[in-house]
Amino acid sequence: MKPRPVSHRMTPILPSWRSLFPVALVAVASLVLPRPGQAQVRWEAVADGYPRTAAEANGFSAHTRHAEMWSYLEALRAMSADMRLGVYGETRQGRQLPYAIFSKPLVSEPWEAMALDRPIVLLAANVHGGERTFREGLMILMRDLATPGTPANALLDRVTVLVAPQINPDGFEASAGGQRGNAWGIDLNRDYVKLEHPTIQGYVQNLIGRWRPHLFVDGHNGGARPYNLNYQCTSHYDAAIELTLICDDEIFPAIDARLGGEGMSAWYYQRGDEQEWNTGGSEVRIGRNYGGMVNSVGILFEAPQQALETGARAGYLGYLAVLEWVVANDDHLVGTVEAARAETVAMGAAPRGQIAVEMEYAAEDEPVDYLLVRGGGFNDPPGTPVDTVHVTGARLMKKPVATRLRDRPWAYLLPRDAEDAVALLRRHGITVEQLTAPASLEVQAYTVSGVQHEEQYNHVAVTRIQVGEVVDRTMDFPVGTYLVPTAQYLGRLAAHMLEVETQDNVVYWNRMDAWVPRPTAGDSEAPLAPIYKLMTPTTLSSRLVGG
Numbered sequence: 001m002k003p004r005p006v007s008h009r010m011t012p013i014l015p016s017w018r019s020l021f022p023v024a025l026v027a028v029a030s031l032v033l034p035r036p037g038q039a040q041v042r043w044e045a046v047a048d049g050y051p052r053t054a055a056e057a058n059g060f061s062a063h064t065r066h067a068e069m070w071s072y073l074e075a076l077r078a079m080s081a082d083m084r085l086g087v088y089g090e091t092r093q094g095r096q097l098p099y100a101i102f103s104k105p106l107v108s109e110p111w112e113a114m115a116l117d118r119p120i121v122l123l124a125a126n127v128h129g130g131e132r133t134f135r136e137g138l139m140i141l142m143r144d145l146a147t148p149g150t151p152a153n154a155l156l157d158r159v160t161v162l163v164a165p166q167i168n169p170d171g172f173e174a175s176a177g178g179q180r181g182n183a184w185g186i187d188l189n190r191d192y193v194k195l196e197h198p199t200i201q202g203y204v205q206n207l208i209g210r211w212r213p214h215l216f217v218d219g220h221n222g223g224a225r226p227y228n229l230n231y232q233c234t235s236h237y238d239a240a241i242e243l244t245l246i247c248d249d250e251i252f253p254a255i256d257a258r259l260g261g262e263g264m265s266a267w268y269y270q271r272g273d274e275q276e277w278n279t280g281g282s283e284v285r286i287g288r289n290y291g292g293m294v295n296s297v298g299i300l301f302e303a304p305q306q307a308l309e310t311g312a313r314a315g316y317l318g319y320l321a322v323l324e325w326v327v328a329n330d331d332h333l334v335g336t337v338e339a340a341r342a343e344t345v346a347m348g349a350a351p352r353g354q355i356a357v358e359m360e361y362a363a364e365d366e367p368v369d370y371l372l373v374r375g376g377g378f379n380d381p382p383g384t385p386v387d388t389v390h391v392t393g394a395r396l397m398k399k400p401v402a403t404r405l406r407d408r409p410w411a412y413l414l415p416r417d418a419e420d421a422v423a424l425l426r427r428h429g430i431t432v433e434q435l436t437a438p439a440s441l442e443v444q445a446y447t448v449s450g451v452q453h454e455e456q457y458n459h460v461a462v463t464r465i466q467v468g469e470v471v472d473r474t475m476d477f478p479v480g481t482y483l484v485p486t487a488q489y490l491g492r493l494a495a496h497m498l499e500v501e502t503q504d505n506v507v508y509w510n511r512m513d514a515w516v517p518r519p520t521a522g523d524s525e526a527p528l529a530p531i532y533k534l535m536t537p538t539t540l541s542s543r544l545v546g547g
C-alpha cells in the first residue's frame with residue numbers, strides 16, 4: 001500500500017504532550033456545540049404545483065409510508081422534465097422498488113449517461129427497514145433536483161444523479177417502527193456478496209451493475225450523538241486506497257462544512273470511548289465495502305438520535321454536499337475512479353500484488369479529536385444527566401491492515417460442476433470462461449487441513465476451509481472447466497470471492513459444499529481445495545460463459 005498522506009482533518013499532537021497526557025478529557029459545557037434537535041431547520045421553498053412528502057405535510061410527526069412515497073414520486077415526475085421514474089426490482093412481498101434519474105439533458109440508459117462524460121452518482125436510503133430518517137431528507141432533495149431554478153437542479157448540468165429512496169419497503173412496513181431486516185428478517189446490508197434476496201439483487205444488478213456509478217451513498221440510522229450525521233467510506237485492504245482517501249480528505253470535510261453552515265456537525269460512524277473511535281465492519285458483504293471492491297466510492301451515512309425533522313435536514317444536506325463536491329471536482333472524481341478501474345485490470349493482466357484474505361483495523365496514523373455524549377439517549381432512564389466530553393488525541397480505528405495475504409493469480413480455475421458458484425459470480429457481472437479443450441496446467445493450490453460449518457449472521461452454517469499449505473501441482477483440466485480471469489473490471493471482487501479463506505467467498509456461502517474434500521486420517525497427501533490458481537498468463541482454448 002502507498003503511504004497514507006496526512007489528512008488535514010486529523011490534528012497531529014506532539015509526542016511529548018501525548019506522553020504526559022495520553023488521553024485528555026476536557027469539559028466543554030461552555031463551548032458552543034451542536035445539540036441534537038436544537039438546530040434551526042429551514043427548508044427550501046416549494047414551487048407551485050410541486051408535491052410535499054407525507055412527513056412534510058404532517059409536520060414530521062410520522063414518516064412517509066411506501067404508498068405515499070410512490071404517490072409523491074409520481075406527482076414529482078408529472079411536474080418535472082429533468083426526472084425519469086422507474087422500477088429496478090420487486091421485494092419478497094411484491095412491492096415495487098422505485099428509482100429516479102435526474103440529468104440535463106435527461107437520459108434513461110446508462111450508456112447515454114456515460115456518453116455525457118460526467119460523474120454518475122447513486123443516492124439511496126432505508127436498506128434497513130426501521131432506519132428512515134435520511135430517506136425523508138432524500139425525498140425532499142429529489143424535489144429540489146426536479147425543480148428548475150433551484151441550486152440542486154443547476155447541478156444536473158454536470159452530474160447524472162440516480163436516487164433509490166427506499167431499498168427495503170417490506171422492512172419499513174413490517175411494523176409501526178419498521179424492522180431492520182426484510183420480510184424474512186434478513187439483513188439486506190449483509191447480502192451484497194451472496195445476493196440471495198431479490199431486493200439487493202435488483203439493486204446490485206440494475207443500478208450498481210448497469211450504471212456503474214462513480215460514487216454511491218447508502219443512508220441508515222445509527223452512530224453517535226451529538227453528531228447529526230455519521231459517515232464512513234469503504235475501508236478494506238483490497239480496495240484501491242484512493243477511493244477511501246477521497247472520502248476522508250475531501251468529501252467528508254465538504255459534508256462537515258455544509259452541515260456546519262446550519263449549526264450541525266458530522267463525524268465518522270460508529271462509536272467511541274476516551275481512547276479510540278471504532279468504525280464498523282470490514283466485510284465486503286456490507287454495501288460501503290462492496291462499493292470499493294467494485295471500484296466505486298462507497299459511502300455510508302448514519303443518522304444518530306435526533307428529532308426527525310432535524311435528521312431529515314442533516315441527510316438532505318449530506319446528500320446535497322456530496323453532489324456539490326462531485327460537481328466541483330468532477331474530473332478529479334472520475335479520474336480517481338477510472339484509475340482504480342484500470343489498475344484493477346492491469347494488476348490481473350500481469351499478476352502482481354497480494355490479496356488480503358484476512359484483515360483487521362488498526363489506528364490511522366494521525367490522532368483525532370471528537371465528542372462523546374453520555375446519558376439522555378433513548379435507552380437511558382429519564383432524568384439521567386447528559387454529559388458531553390471532548391476527547392483529544394485518540395485513535396481512529398479504520399486503517400486496513402492485512403493479517404493474511406495470498407498471491408494474486410492470473411486466473412482461478414473451478415471444476416466444471418461448480419455451476420452454483422459460477423451463477424453467483426455472474427450475478428455480479430464477473431466474467432467467466434469455460435475451457436473448450438482439455439488442458440494440462442501448472443497451478444497453485446491450497447491443501448485442506450480442516451473444514452468447519454459455523455453459524456454466521458442470518459445464515460445457519462457457512463463453510464470455512466482451513467488451509468494447510470500452498471502447493472504447486474501439474475493437473476489435467478477437462479473441457480468445461482471454468483476459468484475466471486482476474487484481469488477484469490471486477491477483478492478485486494472476483495479474487496475476494498474465489499480465495500477460499502475470505503469471509504465472503506463462494507465456498508463460505510455454500511456454493512461448493514458438494515466438492516469440498518475432508519482430510520481423513522491416513523491420507524498420504526492432504527486433499528486440495530477445489531479452486532485452483534493459474535499464476536501466469538497462459539494461452540488456452542476457452543469461450544465466454546453466457547452472452
Ligand SMILES: [Zn+2]
Pocket residue numbers: 128131189220221222
Ligand atoms: Zn443500518
